[in-house]
Amino acid sequence: MTSVLLFILAILLAPFYSAVILKVKAFFGGKKGPPLLINYYTLVKLLRKGSVYSTSTTAIFKIGPMVSLCAAVTVLMFLPIAGQPPIISFQGDVILLLYLLGLGRFFTIAAAMDTASPFEGMGAAREAYFPIICEATLFMILILFYVITGELSLAAYFSSGQPAGFWQAAGAPLLFVVLALFIVLLTENSRVPVDDPATHLELTMIHEVMVLDHSGPDFAFIELGSFLKLFFYATMVTRLICPVTLGHPAADLGIFLVTMGVVYVAVGVTESVMARYRMDKVPQFVLTSFALAFFATVISLEFLK
Amino acid sequence: MLAINPFFLAVGIIIGSGILPLLFLWRRFVVMKAVASFGITAGCLIGLIDAIMKLSHGVDWASSATYLHVFRLDFRMDGLSAFFLTAIFLVSLLAAVYSYHYMDNAQKTVRVAVHYLFFSLLVASMALVVTAANMITFMLCWEIMSLSSFFLVVYNYENDGNRKAGYLYFIFSQVGAMVILAAFGVIYSHAASFGFDGAAALPETAKMLVFVLAFIGFGSKAGVFPFHVWLPHAHPAAPSHISAIMSGVMIKCGIYGILRIYALLGWHAPLSGYIVLVAGMVSGILGVVYALGQHDIKRLLAYHSVENIGIILIGIGLGMVGVAAGNPVMALLGFGGGLLHVLNHAIFKSLLFMGAGMVLHKTGTRTIDVLGGLIKKMRITGTTFLIGSLAICGLPPFNGFVSEFMIYIGGFRGAALGQADFALSLLAIVSLAVIGGLALACFTKVVGVVFQGEPRSRAAEAVNEKGISMITPMVVLAGACLVIGVFPGVFAGMALKAAESLQLGYGRVPLAPFMQFTGNITRGALLFFTVFGLILVLRTFLYRGKTVTASGTWGCGFTQPTVRMQYTGSSYAGSILEFFGPLAPLEEKHPPIEGRFPAKTYYHSHVHDIAERHMQRVIVSPVLAAFDKLRWLQHGDIHLYIGYILLAIVVLLFFV
Numbered sequence: 001m002t003s004v005l006l007f008i009l010a011i012l013l014a015p016f017y018s019a020v021i022l023k024v025k026a027f028f029g030g031k032k033g034p035p036l037l038i039n040y041y042t043l044v045k046l047l048r049k050g051s052v053y054s055t056s057t058t059a060i061f062k063i064g065p066m067v068s069l070c071a072a073v074t075v076l077m078f079l080p081i082a083g084q085p086p087i088i089s090f091q092g093d094v095i096l097l098l099y100l101l102g103l104g105r106f107f108t109i110a111a112a113m114d115t116a117s118p119f120e121g122m123g124a125a126r127e128a129y130f131p132i133i134c135e136a137t138l139f140m141i142l143i144l145f146y147v148i149t150g151e152l153s154l155a156a157y158f159s160s161g162q163p164a165g166f167w168q169a170a171g172a173p174l175l176f177v178v179l180a181l182f183i184v185l186l187t188e189n190s191r192v193p194v195d196d197p198a199t200h201l202e203l204t205m206i207h208e209v210m211v212l213d214h215s216g217p218d219f220a221f222i223e224l225g226s227f228l229k230l231f232f233y234a235t236m237v238t239r240l241i242c243p244v245t246l247g248h249p250a251a252d253l254g255i256f257l258v259t260m261g262v263v264y265v266a267v268g269v270t271e272s273v274m275a276r277y278r279m280d281k282v283p284q285f286v287l288t289s290f291a292l293a294f295f296a297t298v299i300s301l302e303f304l305k
Numbered sequence: 306m307l308a309i310n311p312f313f314l315a316v317g318i319i320i321g322s323g324i325l326p327l328l329f330l331w332r333r334f335v336v337m338k339a340v341a342s343f344g345i346t347a348g349c350l351i352g353l354i355d356a357i358m359k360l361s362h363g364v365d366w367a368s369s370a371t372y373l374h375v376f377r378l379d380f381r382m383d384g385l386s387a388f389f390l391t392a393i394f395l396v397s398l399l400a401a402v403y404s405y406h407y408m409d410n411a412q413k414t415v416r417v418a419v420h421y422l423f424f425s426l427l428v429a430s431m432a433l434v435v436t437a438a439n440m441i442t443f444m445l446c447w448e449i450m451s452l453s454s455f456f457l458v459v460y461n462y463e464n465d466g467n468r469k470a471g472y473l474y475f476i477f478s479q480v481g482a483m484v485i486l487a488a489f490g491v492i493y494s495h496a497a498s499f500g501f502d503g504a505a506a507l508p509e510t511a512k513m514l515v516f517v518l519a520f521i522g523f524g525s526k527a528g529v530f531p532f533h534v535w536l537p538h539a540h541p542a543a544p545s546h547i548s549a550i551m552s553g554v555m556i557k558c559g560i561y562g563i564l565r566i567y568a569l570l571g572w573h574a575p576l577s578g579y580i581v582l583v584a585g586m587v588s589g590i591l592g593v594v595y596a597l598g599q600h601d602i603k604r605l606l607a608y609h610s611v612e613n614i615g616i617i618l619i620g621i622g623l624g625m626v627g628v629a630a631g632n633p634v635m636a637l638l639g640f641g642g643g644l645l646h647v648l649n650h651a652i653f654k655s656l657l658f659m660g661a662g663m664v665l666h667k668t669g670t671r672t673i674d675v676l677g678g679l680i681k682k683m684r685i686t687g688t689t690f691l692i693g694s695l696a697i698c699g700l701p702p703f704n705g706f707v708s709e710f711m712i713y714i715g716g717f718r719g720a721a722l723g724q725a726d727f728a729l730s731l732l733a734i735v736s737l738a739v740i741g742g743l744a745l746a747c748f749t750k751v752v753g754v755v756f757q758g759e760p761r762s763r764a765a766e767a768v769n770e771k772g773i774s775m776i777t778p779m780v781v782l783a784g785a786c787l788v789i790g791v792f793p794g795v796f797a798g799m800a801l802k803a804a805e806s807l808q809l810g811y812g813r814v815p816l817a818p819f820m821q822f823t824g825n826i827t828r829g830a831l832l833f834f835t836v837f838g839l840i841l842v843l844r845t846f847l848y849r850g851k852t853v854t855a856s857g858t859w860g861c862g863f864t865q866p867t868v869r870m871q872y873t874g875s876s877y878a879g880s881i882l883e884f885f886g887p888l889a890p891l892e893e894k895h896p897p898i899e900g901r902f903p904a905k906t907y908y909h910s911h912v913h914d915i916a917e918r919h920m921q922r923v924i925v926s927p928v929l930a931a932f933d934k935l936r937w938l939q940h941g942d943i944h945l946y947i948g949y950i951l952l953a954i955v956v957l958l959f960f961v
Contacts, residue, residue, distance in 0.1 A: 050851035054858040056759050058680055060691075066844060070837045077832065088832065090825040095713050096701060099741070100833065103700045106745055110691075113753025113872075115858045116678075121753070121872020128749055129881050132742030139738040143720045143731055152717060202861045212859050217847040221840070283884055301727065 002249065006081040014227035015039035017264045024268025046220035054213050056116040064111025065214060065221040071104030072228035079232055080159035082256035083245050089155035094142055098135060105131060112210035119202045123209035130194065133286040134184045140293040141177055147301055163243035176296035178240050183289035185233040192271040194282050234263045315352030316429045319345050323425020326418040334411045341421040342405040349398035352432060356390035360799055367438065381438035388644060388803030389435040389561050392651040396553040397428040399778035400546040403659055406772030407546055407666060420460055426453040431554060435561050440489045440499045451478035454555060457547045458539045470538035477525055477535040485522035488515045504569040512572040519566040520580060527559025530588040531916035533611045540607035545662020548603060549655035552610045557647050560617055568807045575629040582622030582729050586736040589615025593743040594885045597878040598912030601671045602661045602755065609697060612740060613650040617643045619733050620712040623719055626726055628809050635718035640804035642711030645797055649704040649789065653696040656782035660690035663775055668764040673754050673874040676765045680756040683770040687756045689783040694748035696786040699741050702830035704789035713737060750877045759868040791830045794823040875910050882912060
């Protein structure tokens, strides 16, 4: 029951946290910024609209947003929130989750290619490229977690007192993992310095250009899906940097929500103080995450035994 | 006794239906096609049912006959054979159905009849290869398989490129067979019998030699890097249903050979696993990288076969490492995952080749960058091709995911072992992740450029989708992808049963606790479908009574877009190929745009296969130079030729 409530809370809160990033960026820009509830207003506005479809598109264009939202929602069901066990969990679920996110990506790309727009093709090519390295990083981190716990499920990694156990077992190299996971978060969710969601030039976009032709509820699905995906990655980072549990669910939830805020603020600060990399430099940036995860895994498993 | 055996009955019917057209029916084109494809289908169906029955009941049988009064032909079927037979008969059955409408050139009646003869021989010889129980039988069937497929590759022999592809394939298969023969020779020299059973008693070093030789020989058939060079040439040259058979099941006979030799030798040293694992990782990654750079859809699919053979070998290699480390669960997951991927790849790859065949048949071109928008007029082909693409990328809820999942878990088990096992398992897991990502990039390119967007040429505009016999197999295969993906229990069980007959040296491992994973995959898939259903209902509700209008694609302010401005496959893959530049050198030709009135320009790109490049430099040129020096031996004087024969016999008399 708690898990279901937390799952619903996650879906409800995800848009709010994404607005935190906007607020931080506005602060750095010396502006007032949009209200913290802006994303809810946007979603409601989109849901009430109709849609315009390009004559080039097929059914895949309409299925795309549904699959990407569906993948994000399904993934959240496996995610332990605030240290509580998730709704569903089994041995090997992590692999399923990573591949479900891959399925969502496949359909996002397919929906973009459906429009026959050269700009969307360009974005799609980038969306297909960078996450390849992210997946390698994530699997490298999984190896570390698997060897420490002997389990292959998110529940075993992030619920109850486990992330604290990682710090005991792996020690300082886990800092590398946190950093690697943060880079993956930035890449997978199209944030600066990989992608700039606020840029005005379609040529330089990745995710935003792929969804140019979506409108109305379809676009709302895409937006909600990306809020949830960011929430998913942010939860993992949060639990790693703040593994403490007080034993009382409400207190744990409080700590969790505050730390989540910190992670989102960190994303906002990164976006404010950094510029987007040139497209051909991005792979090097993402590869850094792989190198970090690799070192963390090898050091803690082979040398710190 | 032989006559009532369903397996031989199936083989007999298949060969019979291949011979019939050439004898009587070639004058009546449609009747001939119908008889041949129906006969082969029926034979395959009998064989398929027989194989599945044998696999599920675990019945082994053996039979033998004398050949030329000297050699014995022995056949034996165990779980491993039955598993491969299932894949062979399933794909051949659907390919035979597909051929009915695909081979529709009534001008080439005799050629189509000859094609059916070699088609039937290919299917029958593959079935016999995986049941052969001694060296003579095996090599005989192996050669028939190689030769019949060679004649199918040169089906369109008028085309210069196809002839070249055929010769290349011929050389590779003969050299491969020679190496296999050498491996058998080593066994024979120790065991002094043509039977396979003596192999287990070989000394350790001889076992290593046999394994390495057999791996090279079988690897060249399977398309393991760097012996894959023939594959991307031969597969596009053959008619599409033959490509489906060659890529779907014929190259798997190489995998069968590796597994059989492994089982016969009982050589459980870690080295065997390391060799296979490394070969698998290299083939997997390079296969998909080269695939990304292709412009020809069938060539692209052929490179994906190299990739998937890599995945299969990663599974098998992990299994071997598991055996060597005494970890039964890892061994079974590795072998089981590898074998299940054999079946899965047979299914989705033949589906993709049939889809590509439909595209080729209706548009007359295989070039990706001139197609586009096909899904609008070829709904079933497009949809089934999309399903096949999702499956080959290993995405849930389709079948490719299940086998990769098993291999992943096997790999994670290996990562918990120490030292070299840890390092290699780690690399295996990361390679699988990278392969998965690259395959996704590659198939979003194919689906996006070929089937989506707007047609880029006339050929792509005027298409239709006809030929029920071509559509049905694709629908069946797409259905199989989904069924195995959602309910993998039975199929994973089949693969594990096949793995049991590898004689891994420990008794029955209790399967029940880890067979849970199939149930979990089903749960995950059903959960996904439930959520998707809810979202679908929500979407329908949200769009009720809304205004939905159609308009052109937003051109980002540009109001005169043309279809030629669409992103092409070359540009889509460009940046990823740049990343892999050292491994996949990209050659580009592009005269620059200069002056006030620039001349017409073009862009041409080609990805070089480093194996092909270096093989030319390191092997082909020196061999040619060496043989050039021996030209004087071949002078055309028949008397001296007879002298050679005499000399050879005299020399042999000294040794034998």
